[in-house]
Amino acid sequence: MTQGPPGGPVGVLRPSPLVEQAVEHLRERITGGTWPVGTKLPGETTLAASLGVGRSTVREALRALSGAGLVRSRQGAGVFVVATEATEDWSTQLRRAAVTDVYEVRVLIEVEAAQLAARRRTDEDVLALDAALTGRRAAGRAGNAEFVDADIALHAAVVAAAHNPVLTDLFTRFVPVLRHGLVDMLDLLGLRAADPDHGDVGHAALVDAIRAGDADRAARTLREELSGTLARLRSL
Structure with a gap:
C-alpha cells in the first residue's frame, strides 16, 4: 500500500x-x-x-x-x-429529500413525541407550551416566514417536553427542510388569506391535551393536524 x-x-x-x-x-x-x-x-x-x-x-x-x-x-x-466517494450524512440526505417524504417521517416522530410529552411534561414545559402558543398567535399578524417560525417553535416545545434527546435531535435536523416546505405551501395556497391564525384550534387542543396528561388525545390531535398539512404539501 x-x-x-x-x-x-x-x-x-x-x-x-x-x-x-x-x-x-x-x-x-x-x-x-x-x-x-x-x-x-x-x-x-x-x-x-x-x-x-x-x-x-x-x-x-x-x-x-x-x-x-x-x-x-x-x-x-x-x-x-477506504472509499473515494463520500457517504451522504443525515443532514445532506434530508436536504435532498422531497419535503413530503421528510414530512411523513415528521408525523411518526412528533406523534410519538406528543404522547411522551403528555406523560412527562413538567410545569415548566407547560409554561413553555403556553408561551409558544401565544407566540404563534401573535405571529398571525406577521408574514408567512415569521408565522412558520412561530409554528415550528411550538412544535419544538412539544418535542422538548418529551424529554428524549434523540427525538429532539431528529426534530432539529428536520427543521430547515420543513421550514422551506411550509413557507412555500403557505405562499402557494394562500391558506392564511382568510385565516391568519391558520391551525390555531388544533394547536390549542394539542397544548390542552398535553397539559391534561392525555397521551391518546395528544397523539390523535397532532396526527390529524400534521396529516392535513401533509395532504396540502402533496397537492403542490
Missing part, C-alpha cells in the same frame, strides 16, 4: 476557516484519485506542516473525513483511505 502523499505538497491554506479548508483539500486528494483506496495518509505532523495548520486542525479534518466514510483509522497502523 502507498506510504505518504503522492503528487507533491497538499498546499498551504488561508487562515480561516481552517478545518473546513483542510477537509476540502484532503477530500480533493482522495476523490481526485491522488490517494486511492488503500493509501495510508501521512501522519498528523506531516499533514499539519504541508497544510500550514496545527495538528488539532488536521485531527478534526480527519474526523470529518472518517464521518463521511472516506478514511478509517487502524489502531497502531495509521489512517487509510
Whole structure:
C-alpha cells in the first residue's frame, strides 16, 4: 500500500476557516484519485506542516473525513483511505429529500413525541407550551416566514417536553427542510388569506391535551393536524 502523499505538497491554506479548508483539500486528494483506496495518509505532523495548520486542525479534518466514510483509522497502523466517494450524512440526505417524504417521517416522530410529552411534561414545559402558543398567535399578524417560525417553535416545545434527546435531535435536523416546505405551501395556497391564525384550534387542543396528561388525545390531535398539512404539501 502507498506510504505518504503522492503528487507533491497538499498546499498551504488561508487562515480561516481552517478545518473546513483542510477537509476540502484532503477530500480533493482522495476523490481526485491522488490517494486511492488503500493509501495510508501521512501522519498528523506531516499533514499539519504541508497544510500550514496545527495538528488539532488536521485531527478534526480527519474526523470529518472518517464521518463521511472516506478514511478509517487502524489502531497502531495509521489512517487509510477506504472509499473515494463520500457517504451522504443525515443532514445532506434530508436536504435532498422531497419535503413530503421528510414530512411523513415528521408525523411518526412528533406523534410519538406528543404522547411522551403528555406523560412527562413538567410545569415548566407547560409554561413553555403556553408561551409558544401565544407566540404563534401573535405571529398571525406577521408574514408567512415569521408565522412558520412561530409554528415550528411550538412544535419544538412539544418535542422538548418529551424529554428524549434523540427525538429532539431528529426534530432539529428536520427543521430547515420543513421550514422551506411550509413557507412555500403557505405562499402557494394562500391558506392564511382568510385565516391568519391558520391551525390555531388544533394547536390549542394539542397544548390542552398535553397539559391534561392525555397521551391518546395528544397523539390523535397532532396526527390529524400534521396529516392535513401533509395532504396540502402533496397537492403542490
